[in-house]
Amino acid sequence: MTILITGATGTVSSAVLSSLAGQADVRVLVRDAAKAPSGVRVAVGDLDDVAAEVLRDPARHKGATYTLTGPAAISLREAAGELEQVYGRPIAYRPVSPDDAYRSMREAGMSEWLASVNREYLTAYAAGWGDYTTTAVEDVLGRPARSFATFAHDHATALRP
Template sequence: MQNMFMAADFIKQQDQFSFAMGDGKMGMIDTRDIAACAAKCAASDQWDGQTLELTGPEAISYSDVAAVLSDLMGKTVSYAPMSPDDMYAMIEGADWGDWMAALARDYGKAYAAGWGDFTTSNVKKITGKPPRSFKEFAEEVFLPSLQAS
């Protein structure tokens, strides 16, 4: 979910953001839930030797994210998908380097094809609490940061 901070200025200035994920859905997770899992795992040997993939509570698209932000902000926020090749050109043009541009392009293609369209119950399994929704993240972290900057 914290990857949305890459789009914060666009949302604040243009009420729009873009990624190369198309309409792909992702089990977005709040890094606070990742940290809670890491703390529990570090404090116990219960999870030793296990690989537990962490996700948020639902697989959502960036169109879903835009709808949540629109509702919470009281104005229309739009998601404008861009092609993976356009994402590559934009990142390379910003001098972030070929590696980062290729990573964004390739992840965009994978997520658009459904690579991240799943969730797990592992956050609750490890912490005893369900993972935060995107709406909770937006209300508690993302929107306050937009208003503060």
């Protein structure tokens, strides 16, 4: 099984990544490929383009906060469907309840605190907490954010299961 972890340098994702070490084919999506954990394949997208633009003209962005999203809020099931189209083979999405995820994280050795935080995030996302988009990518780059399907197609070789 191939697992894609987004934001792999963050607190939650880095803990998940370390719990998967040596157990699965893991790919990561990070803002800065130089900071990616060693031993995993890296994919980058609009994040690096926005970061480069902000570094090119820091005065224009002084004090700004950008919440970067794609052009559409999609579910993990929809993402799996997009990946099926790119790879021409079935891609399974298996939802896991926050409580089941908590138990699995604890069984894998994750601390009670971190497993609880992850469960809270999963509960919030299941309730629609992350279902929104912004125009930040277009505001900074002058072009729309790339869709997940475009990203998957552009990085098919790196992400291919």
